[in-house]
Amino acid sequence: MTIQTKMGGTFTLPGTSTTVNRMGYGAMQLAGQDGEKRVWGPPRDVDAALAVLREAVAAGVDHIDTSDFYGPHVTNQIIKQALHPYPDGLVIVTKLGARRGDDGSWIHALSRQELIDGVQDNLRNLGLDALDVVNLRVGGIMGPSEGSIEAPLTVLAELKEQGLIRHLGLSNISPAQLAEAQKIAGIVCVQNFYNVANRSDDAFIDDLAAQGIAYVPFFPLGGFSPLQSSVLDTAAESLKVTPMQIALAWLLHRSPNILLIPGTSSLEHLRENLSAATLELPAEMIAVLDSIGPAVKQ
Secondary structure, eight states, rough: OOOGGGGGOEEOOOOOOOOESSOOOEEESSSSSSTTTSSSSSOOOOOHHHHHHHHHHHOOOOOOOOOOTTTTTHHHHHHHHOOOSTTTTTTEEEEEEEOOOOOOOEEESHHHHHHHHHHHHHHHHTSSSSSEEEEEEEEEEEOOOOOOHHHHHHHHHHHHHHSEEEEEEEESSOHHHHHHHHOOOOOOOEEEBBBBBOOOOHHHHHHHHHTTTTTEEOTTTTTOOOOOHHHHHHHHHHHHHOHHHHHHHHHHHHHHTTTTTOSSSSSHHHHHHHGGGOOBBBBBHHHHHHEEEEEEEE
């Protein structure tokens, strides 16, 4: 029997004194949707969005994932409205490397000026003098694309030297890109697509754990089109919880360096997600869940 502690336990970012609870919160869903444009514009209910953020922090969440290209600008402005001045110990992680087209498209924004402007936008909309962690986002929509990341990461390393960024992370990257990045700057976290059914990063997670680097999976239940799995559904029914709770608990069990950032704009779903940090998964259930990924890949 694997027993999770409150908020899934803690993790200390490598080379720092910054310790966070492993169960965090992802702010992407606080933005609205305008027709086919996802993560676009203000939410339908701003008061509900503010309430979700405040309850998350009150419940012990001290790690919020966001980006100024969510909305764009919307989620950061809501975070500031809900939580500023920020409580001691709250770590806000943002991402750079993309911008939004007028049609809602996601466009790479990796030039020197775009990255500098992105840092300034995040600082302004969050109401901060320095960003706790900035992830450089590269690759495609759901996964990495091989190629050098030296140029954009060097820009962020310079901004870190200027005191505008405290720590650097990476998103949508490969092991080779991590190795390249580590020659330029210290990396405290990697944020990639990974869940119980999509496990191409298994070996990468283990390598990061050995280095003490955090791994932050996005889309823990498959993304905008949630994973349909009879195995997951059966496991959830047997414990009288939701498939999302099972998926989150499995991730916490998977490796001690995994930090979670499930997102929601609903107080009910927030409470469900946070309770997954204390969910006990029987060993035999974990073994069955472990089989989902290879089965899906066949």
